[in-house]
Amino acid sequence: MTKTDNIMYLIVVGAGRIGSRVIELATQDGHEVVVIEKNTDLAELTGSKYDCLIINDDASKMDVLEEAGITKADALITTTNDDSTNLMMMMLGRRYGVPRLLSSVREPDHISLFDELDIDFVESPHRLNGEYLYRTVQRPGIKDFxxxxxxxxxxxxxxxxxxxxxxxxxxxxxxxxxxxxxxxxxxxxxxxxxxxxxxxxxxxxxxxxxxxxxxxxxxxxxxxxxxx
Missing domain, CATH: 3.30.70.1450 (Regulator of K+ conductance, C-terminal domain)
Known part of the structure; x- marks a missing residue:
């Protein structure tokens, strides 16, 4: 697929409930999507449902991120159930200079940790779903919808x-x-x-x-x- 002004290159970490909705919407719109999912069964299921590249591995590994194309990504979206993993992914995304960094946060008390990284959008899963994250990537500047x-x-x-x-x-x-x-x-x-x-x-x-x-x-x- 040739990248145009309207096509984004997205890396989604985690293919659970929130992540799968992001993947569904992004692939429907024709964006290039790479999914990193450590759980083998979930990775295989995601690969069978959506037109995306699946990497069944640990996203915190530098070589895995590079295999996923982190240096050319327009956005990194992390949706795992573990805040420490999500925080690490945002730190790595900042290190690689990814323009848009988005993460779900399981515990509201942890939001301040993400704020310190100047992450573009961080929301509690109690307020968002995969569609919220995806629309946020599409439309920078929106605080809530x-x-x-x-x-x-x-x-x-x-x-x-x-x-x-x-x-x-x-x-x-x-x-x-x-x-x-x-x-x-x-x-x-x-x-x-x-x-x-x-x-x-x-x-x-x-x-x-x-x-x-x-x-x-x-x-x-x-x-x-x-x-x-």
């Missing part, structure tokens, strides 16, 4: 300093068509405070904006909130 019936989505996006929305009111953003009419600003969190959005509410850098889109959140919407 919920899929609704009919394809609608609610997402939280942090407004960057480079966003073209900075300094505009919600009404001005609508009138200038910087945000679409069918996009609803549900809430704005600023400095830990909840702001109920009105037409005269002004966007500021660092705001966490909760957005509802009936058609789902595409890259164009994310770019509006992230860059000019």
């Amino acid at each position: 919920m899929r609704l019936d009919g394809g609608a989505e609610i997402v939280e996006i942090e407004l960057s300093e480079e966003s073209s929305l900075i300094g505009l009111t919600i009404l001005e953003a609508l009138e200038s068509e910087k945000i679409a009419d069918d996009l609803i600003i549900v809430a704005v969190y600023r400095d830990g405070e909840l702001i109920i959005p009105r037409g005269n509410t002004t966007f500021e850098a660092g705001d966490t904006v909760t957005v509802l889109s009936k058609e789902g959140i595409g890259k164009d919407i994310i770019q509006t909130f992230k860059t000019r």
Whole structure:
């Protein structure tokens, strides 16, 4: 498969409940996926179900990561049941310069350890599933999301300093068509405070904006909130 701007090279460590959902979605979308799974039975099952490369080995071994193509990976996603293994994988991913690092965390008390590594997205399995991890890889900048019936989505996006929305009111953003009419600003969190959005509410850098889109959140919407 030839790599294009739309095709990602993903390494998924762990093919359990969360990992298998990531693998399913990523292979359906045509991405290049390498799965590292230590359990032989699970590795064989995954290989029989999905169009991906399976490495039945311990992902913490440097030669295994290199065999998986860590140096060209767009993202490393680790979903094992062991936080120490996940943490090690994130450390190795940082060492190899992988652009996107994502991990599940079994114990909420361990999240601070991952935060110290400046991992892009770390969430407790109590709040996420494989789809959350996969969508996070696809759409950097989204802090949280919920899929609704009919394809609608609610997402939280942090407004960057480079966003073209900075300094505009919600009404001005609508009138200038910087945000679409069918996009609803549900809430704005600023400095830990909840702001109920009105037409005269002004966007500021660092705001966490909760957005509802009936058609789902595409890259164009994310770019509006992230860059000019």
